[in-house]
Amino acid sequence: MRASNLIKVAGKSIVKNKMRTLLTMLGIIIGVGAVIVMVAVGDGAKSQIERQIQNLGTNMLVITPGSSSAGGVSRGAGSFNRLKLEDAEKLRNESMYLSAISPVVTTFTQAVGPQGNWRTRINGVDVDYPLIRDWPVSSGSFFTAADVRQRKKVAIIGATVAEELFEDDDPVGQTIRVRNVPIQIIGVLAAKGQTAEGTDQDDVILAPHTTVGTRLSRWNFVSQILASTSSPGDIPAAQEEMKVIMRESHGLAAWEADDFEIKNQAELTEAAAGTTEVMTLLLAAIAGISLLVGGIGIMNIMLVSVTERTREIGIRMAIGARGTDVLTQFLIESIVMSILGGAVGVGLGFAGAQILGNVMGWQTLVNTDTVMVAIVFSAAVGIFFGFYPARKAASLNPIEALRYE
Amino acid sequence: MQVRGLRKTYTMGTNKVHALAGVDLDVRPGELIAIMGASGSGKSTMMNIIGCLDYPTEGSYTLDGIRADTLSKNELADIRNQKIGFVFQGFNLLPRTTALENVELPLLYDRSPGKKKTKELAKEALSMVGLGDRVDHVPSELSGGQQQRVAIARALVTKPAIVLADEPTGNLDSKTSVEVMDLFQTLNDKGITVLLVTHEHDVAEYAKRIIELKDGKIIRDQVQEQRRAADVAATMPTDGVLA
Numbered sequence: 001m002r003a004s005n006l007i008k009v010a011g012k013s014i015v016k017n018k019m020r021t022l023l024t025m026l027g028i029i030i031g032v033g034a035v036i037v038m039v040a041v042g043d044g045a046k047s048q049i050e051r052q053i054q055n056l057g058t059n060m061l062v063i064t065p066g067s068s069s070a071g072g073v074s075r076g077a078g079s080f081n082r083l084k085l086e087d088a089e090k091l092r093n094e095s096m097y098l099s100a101i102s103p104v105v106t107t108f109t110q111a112v113g114p115q116g117n118w119r120t121r122i123n124g125v126d127v128d129y130p131l132i133r134d135w136p137v138s139s140g141s142f143f144t145a146a147d148v149r150q151r152k153k154v155a156i157i158g159a160t161v162a163e164e165l166f167e168d169d170d171p172v173g174q175t176i177r178v179r180n181v182p183i184q185i186i187g188v189l190a191a192k193g194q195t196a197e198g199t200d201q202d203d204v205i206l207a208p209h210t211t212v213g214t215r216l217s218r219w220n221f222v223s224q225i226l227a228s229t230s231s232p233g234d235i236p237a238a239q240e241e242m243k244v245i246m247r248e249s250h251g252l253a254a255w256e257a258d259d260f261e262i263k264n265q266a267e268l269t270e271a272a273a274g275t276t277e278v279m280t281l282l283l284a285a286i287a288g289i290s291l292l293v294g295g296i297g298i299m300n301i302m303l304v305s306v307t308e309r310t311r312e313i314g315i316r317m318a319i320g321a322r323g324t325d326v327l328t329q330f331l332i333e334s335i336v337m338s339i340l341g342g343a344v345g346v347g348l349g350f351a352g353a354q355i356l357g358n359v360m361g362w363q364t365l366v367n368t369d370t371v372m373v374a375i376v377f378s379a380a381v382g383i384f385f386g387f388y389p390a391r392k393a394a395s396l397n398p399i400e401a402l403r404y405e
Numbered sequence: 406m407q408v409r410g411l412r413k414t415y416t417m418g419t420n421k422v423h424a425l426a427g428v429d430l431d432v433r434p435g436e437l438i439a440i441m442g443a444s445g446s447g448k449s450t451m452m453n454i455i456g457c458l459d460y461p462t463e464g465s466y467t468l469d470g471i472r473a474d475t476l477s478k479n480e481l482a483d484i485r486n487q488k489i490g491f492v493f494q495g496f497n498l499l500p501r502t503t504a505l506e507n508v509e510l511p512l513l514y515d516r517s518p519g520k521k522k523t524k525e526l527a528k529e530a531l532s533m534v535g536l537g538d539r540v541d542h543v544p545s546e547l548s549g550g551q552q553q554r555v556a557i558a559r560a561l562v563t564k565p566a567i568v569l570a571d572e573p574t575g576n577l578d579s580k581t582s583v584e585v586m587d588l589f590q591t592l593n594d595k596g597i598t599v600l601l602v603t604h605e606h607d608v609a610e611y612a613k614r615i616i617e618l619k620d621g622k623i624i625r626d627q628v629q630e631q632r633r634a635a636d637v638a639a640t641m642p643t644d645g646v647l648a
Contacts, residue, residue, distance in 0.1 A: 005513040016501040315497045318458065319511040319559065320486020322479045398458050402497065 006325065010332035021337055024301045027294030028341030028381065029348060032374045035287035036349025037356060039370045042280030044363035049276055052195060059232050059265065060132055061098075061239060063087070063225040063246065066260045082250060082259045083222040085209065088126070090249045091227065097238035099230040100128035105209045106223040107216060112177045113165025120161050122178065122205045124212025125226075130189075132228040140172040140187030148208040151215065155183045158202035159191040181215055183207065235264050291374075294341075295381035302334055302389035313393050314401025327394035334386025335379055342378030346371050406432040406455070406567060406598075411464035413450050413621075424450040425461070426621035432567070432600065437593040437632070439609035440602045442618035449571070451618065452602050456489055456569050457481045469566040486514050490560025494572035496552040498544040498559075504531060505540040508559045515563065530558040534588060550581035557588060561597070568592070570601040574608055586611045590632070 014021050065083050088103040095101070105124035110117055123129075127145050130136060143154050155176070162171050171185045192201040207216070229238045239262050246260050306313070313326055321329075350366055357364040413425040424447045432438060442448045453459040454466060457473055458481075466474045469488050476484065485491075498507045508527040515521065531537055534554040544552050553573060560568050570589070574582035590611060593599050601612065609615050610633040617625035 009510075009513060012502070012506070311497065312499060315499065316510070316514070317482065318456070318485060318491050318497075320482050320514040320563075322482040322514075324479070325482075325514060399453050402493065 006328050006332060010329050010336060013329070014333055014336060020301065020305060024298050024305075024334075024337050025341035025344065027297030028291070028338050028378050029294075029345040031287070031291030031294035031381075032342045032345025032378050033349040033352060034290045035284065035374050035377075036346055036366060036370060037352045037364075038283035038287040039280060040349070040353035040364040040366045041356065041362060042276065042283045043365040043367060043370075044357070046276035046280060047365055048363045052193070059228045059230070059235060061227045061229070061235065061242065061265075062263045063227070063242065064223070064261050064263070066258050083225060084249075085213070085222060087222070087246060087249045088225050091225070091242065091245055094245050095227075095238070095241055097229050097234045097241055098227045100131045101225065101227045102126035102129040102132055103209055103222050104129075104224045104226060105212045105217070105221055107212060107221065109179055109216070111161065111165060111205060113171075114174065115167045115169065116164055118161060118164040120158075120164075120203055120205055122155075122207060122212055122216060124209030124216075125206055126209055128228075129206065129226065132226045135192060136190050137187040138190040139170070140185070142187055143208055148210050151210040152208060153181060153183050153211060153215065154186045155205050155207040156187040156189055157185055157206075158189050158204040160200055160202040161205055162188050178205070179216055235266070239264060288377075291377060291381065295338075295385040298334055298338060298382065299385035299389060302330065302386055303392070306330070306389050306393045309393075310396065310401045310404040313396050314398050314404065317396070317398035318402060323394040326396075327390045330390035330393050331383065331386050334390070335382035338378045338382030338386075339375065342375045345378070346374060349374075406430075406469070407465075407467040408455070409465045411451070411454065411466065412462045413447075413454065413459070414462045423621050425454075427464070428618075428621070428623055430616070430623070432598065434566075434598050435593070435596050437589065437599045437611075437613045438601070439612035439615050440600065440618060441604060441606070441609050441615060443604065446618040447621040448602050448618050450621075452569060452571055455567075455600065456491060457484045482514075483516060486511055487517065487563055488566040490557075490563065490565040490568040492553070492556050492560050492568065492570040492573045494575035496544070496549070496556050496576070498552055498555055500545070501543055503541050503543055504536060504547070504555045504558075507544070507555055508562050511559060511563050526562055527558075530562040531555070533561060533592075534558045548581070549577050550584055553577065553581075553585050554588065557585075557592075561592070567598045567600055570599065572603055573601060574603070574605070582608065590634075 063083065083103070085103055085105075088101055091098060092101045102125045107122050107124075108119065109122060110119050111122075126148060127142065130142050137156060138159075140156070142156055143152065146152075147154055155178075157165070157171060157176075165171065165176055166174065171188055173185065175182050175184050177183070189202065189204075189206070194200055227238070227242065229235055242262055243258070246262075247258065250259060252259065316326060316329075317323075353364040353366050356362060408428055408430040411425050411428040411430075412423065415422045415424055426447075428447075428451065440448050440451065450459070454461050455468075457468070457476075461474050464474070465472060468484065471484065471488075473481065473484060491497075498504075499510070505524065505527050508530050509523045512521055512523040512526060528537070528540060531540055534557050536551060536554050536558065539547065539551060539555075544555070547555065553576075557568075557573075560570075573589070574585055577585060586608060589599050589601065593613075601608070603609055610629070612629065613632050614628045615625065616623055616627075
């Protein structure tokens with residue numbers, strides 16, 4: 001039998017038995033739909049987290065204090081603060097790859113404004129900070145290098161702090177008090193939102209690190225040093241270079257371990273994406289199981305259908321269908337039904353993802369890869385679970401099949 | 406068609422049942438033969454072997470110059486497709502499928518080279534059985550007699566060497582039976598070889614030659630000089646028209 005005729009015969013059989021076709025397809029429709037929705041939710045979460053990390057800044061490298069050990073007992077990360085302003089200075093002077101460097105001197109304290117007071121984090125930074133963090137001011141301006149040198153009592157506040165201390169007033173030009181020191185607000189940062197961990201990034205006051213280290217805090221607590229390169233390709237080399245400079249700056253002997261850690265943007269992204277990857281896989285596995293159950297449903301209905309159609313198979317064989325013709329017909333029927341079911345499932349899954357996204361407020365993302373995989377997988381399900389019933393149909397004895405009531 | 410020393414033995418448990426115990430038969434083109442016999446006489450077995458649905462245990466079977474008893478299953482399927490037309494007692498049409506599509510079906514399984522106009526051939530066959538105006542009807546919209554005529558058209562569409570009819574009138578009333586037999590006679594007059602299996606003497610009398618089987622052997626092979634005419638009018642109520 002010609003292939004075109006086989007497809008015609010199988011197609012007619014599908015069209016003429018709409019109810020049977022629909023029931024058979026239902027499992028695959030639900031299975032594929034579930035895969036699309038689940039993966040869309042997972043991918044949506046992943047892209048959201050990736051975007052949040054991008055928010056931290058571009059090409060950013062972060063040096064944090066490493067663990068120190070005393071007498072072989074590790075005291076954990078940050079147990080002994082070994083970052084100094086001199087480290088940042090040395091990096092700035094000696095590095096070839098770094099285009100921007102800023103120490104971060106951190107203190108927590110109460111800030112008092114005209115409309116209220118608010119406990120917040122004060123970060124003493126350098127002029128490169130907005131560039132490294134990719135974080136512009138929305139009004140006013142950032143402080144200058146001269147401000148840093150002169151330990152000017154100026155600050156730029158985050159959107160949350162602006163809200164708490166000034167409500168609807170324009171903070172630029174006004175004065176707040178921090179530890180009884182009057183500080184003039186010269187700018188407001190653009191709102192940045194929360195980090196992946198849920199920390200509000202806008203709940204911050206930025207001031208020259210010289211001001212924070214001498215006027216607002218009793219010691220220079222350098223919590224991190226931020227740096228960035230001009231292009232992402234420089235990051236590995238920059239990281240190596242920073243390590244050498246930092247070891248020199250800390251006077252570490254060759255046999256001593258690093259007492260600092262350098263992390264780059266890619267590592268942070270990977271770490272966070274890794275968690276969502278696991279979640280996506282888990283969701284996909286659950287959905288995959290439902291697709292498998294759908295496949296078993298196809299097999300079940302195809303098997304029932306072989307029994308129900310025994311006489312039809314007998315007729316086809318009596319008028320000259322070979323075993324392979326019957327096998328191919330049943331196989332084509334199940335493949336067409338699974339692909340059709342897969343296509344409908346993709347449509348429903350797409351709609352489902354949209355609705356779920358709108359109702360639950362989640363970001364969902366349907367990518368073409370998922371759609372392709374779902375359709376290929378449903379065709380594979382059709383072949384795999386269609387083969388056994390098809391072979392059963394093909395091996396029927398025509399005499400008995402014709403006699404079957 | 407030639408059959409020599411045909412035997413078919415079924416093993417049921419420890420018993421061996423000889424369904425056919427040595428049958429010789431020659432059928433020449435253009436014959437209209439009725440095979441008769443009570444149930445268990447072996448006529449169904451014989452039908453299955455002649456119809457290339459089953460293999461004989463012993464003996465040879467030649468159809469249109471081809472030794473069918475030595476062919477593979479796939480070759481038998483092709484022989485059934487091209488050389489044999491089946492007509493069954495229960496019509497055996499595909500449900501929800503139009504008369505035309507039912508008749509077209511054997512052509513779709515045709516593996517012989519050359520593209521055929523399957524729709525035209527199917528229409529032609531339906532006109533031959535007088536159903537040229539019923540092509541788009543599905544079996545449930547047709548009467549028993551019409552369904553059987555569709556089945557006959559399906560048997561004829563491939564222009565087979567022989568038409569095998571297994572109790573073709575078994576599910577029909579006497580009036581439609583006569584119509585169907587009339588159709589067989591008409592087709593036979595056009596040169597089509599027909600072999601029908603029946604247990605009704607009435608039906609067998611329409612044939613030119615009657616073969617009777619008993620216990621797997623031919624006990625009668627009789628040529629009817631005067632086959633019974635399938636006079637449709639004779640079965641009609643007379644209502645005093647002839648009186």
